[in-house]
Amino acid sequence: MPHFIPYKGNEDPDRHLKYYCNTMILYRNNDVLMCKIFAITLQGEAQDWFHTLLPQSIQSFNELSFVFPKEYSSNRSIERTSDHLFSIVKDPWETICDYVKRFKVEKAKIVGCNKDIAMAAFRNGLPTEHPLFRKLIMGEELTLATSYALAEKHALWDEAKQSNKNESEKKHMEPSLTREYSVLETFTKFTVPIGQILRKLKNEPWFELPPPMKCDLTRLNHTKYCAFHQGLGHTTNDCLKWKQYLEKLTNEGRCHEYLDRSTKRPTQSGVVPITP
Incomplete structure (x- = not known):
C-alpha cells in the first residue's frame, strides 16, 4: 500500500485529491477501495469530518470527490494567471540575480503560463534606467530564456564592479589608518x-x-x-x-x-x- 501525506483540513482540498488519485493510480478501478483508503489519508479535523458522513451516504468515489472539496472549499488556492507577473517589480536594493530568482519562483506557480506575457512582465519589472532594460526592449525576438541569460551576465558584471569598488575603497583607507596609528606610542x-x-x-x-x-x-x-x-x-x-x-x-x-x-x-x- 502506498505511503500518504496526511490532509488535516487546512490546505487546498483539490491538491490533496489530485495527489491521492495519482498515488492510487493502480487501484482506480476499485471504487470501494478508493473510498476506504481515502479515509486513511485524513487527520485531525478532516478525519472528524469524514466520520460525520452518514452510513451509505456516499455511493462512489466520484461522489466523495465532489463532497470532500466542497467541504473545504474555503482552503482552495487562488489560481494565478500570467498577468500576475506584472506585479513583480525589482526593488531598488535588490540585485538582478535575486530579482531573476524571485521572478522564476512566481512564474513556476502559474500553470500554463503565457511565455510572451512572462517575457513582457520580466522586462517591465526592471527600472527603465537599468542597462538590462534597454537591452531587452531593443532586442528583437528575445525569448524568456535568453532574457534570463542576459540578466545573469549583468549580475556578474554588477558583482565585478562592486568588488572593484570595495577594493579601491580599501586601498584608499589603508594609508590613512597607517598614518593615524603610527602615533600611538x-x-x-x-x-x-x-x-x-x-x-x-x-x-x-x-x-x-x-x-x-x-x-x-x-x-x-x-x-x-x-x-x-x-x-x-x-x-x-x-x-x-x-x-x-x-x-x-x-x-x-x-x-x-x-x-x-x-x-x-x-x-x-x-x-x-x-x-x-
Whole structure:
C-alpha cells in the first residue's frame, strides 16, 4: 500500500485529491477501495469530518470527490494567471540575480503560463534606467530564456564592479589608518586600562562624547564595541579618538590620579592633536 501525506483540513482540498488519485493510480478501478483508503489519508479535523458522513451516504468515489472539496472549499488556492507577473517589480536594493530568482519562483506557480506575457512582465519589472532594460526592449525576438541569460551576465558584471569598488575603497583607507596609528606610542601611560577611565569620567558635566562614526556599517567588526563612540568596529582601549581626547583631559589636569608615575609624560611638542 502506498505511503500518504496526511490532509488535516487546512490546505487546498483539490491538491490533496489530485495527489491521492495519482498515488492510487493502480487501484482506480476499485471504487470501494478508493473510498476506504481515502479515509486513511485524513487527520485531525478532516478525519472528524469524514466520520460525520452518514452510513451509505456516499455511493462512489466520484461522489466523495465532489463532497470532500466542497467541504473545504474555503482552503482552495487562488489560481494565478500570467498577468500576475506584472506585479513583480525589482526593488531598488535588490540585485538582478535575486530579482531573476524571485521572478522564476512566481512564474513556476502559474500553470500554463503565457511565455510572451512572462517575457513582457520580466522586462517591465526592471527600472527603465537599468542597462538590462534597454537591452531587452531593443532586442528583437528575445525569448524568456535568453532574457534570463542576459540578466545573469549583468549580475556578474554588477558583482565585478562592486568588488572593484570595495577594493579601491580599501586601498584608499589603508594609508590613512597607517598614518593615524603610527602615533600611538606618544600617548601618556596610565595605571589602569583606558576603558576603565572612560567609565569613571563619562558622567562628569564637562565630558563630551564624540559624534557617531561615519563608515560602512557592513564592514565593521561586530564582535568589538567602543563605549566612547557607542558603536561597533573596535574596542574602547584601542580607540584612537578616545586616546586623543584622554590626552587633552590629562593636559587639563583631570586624569592625574590615573597617571603612571614610573614613566615620563610626552613633552608638549609631542602631544597628539585632537582630530575632528
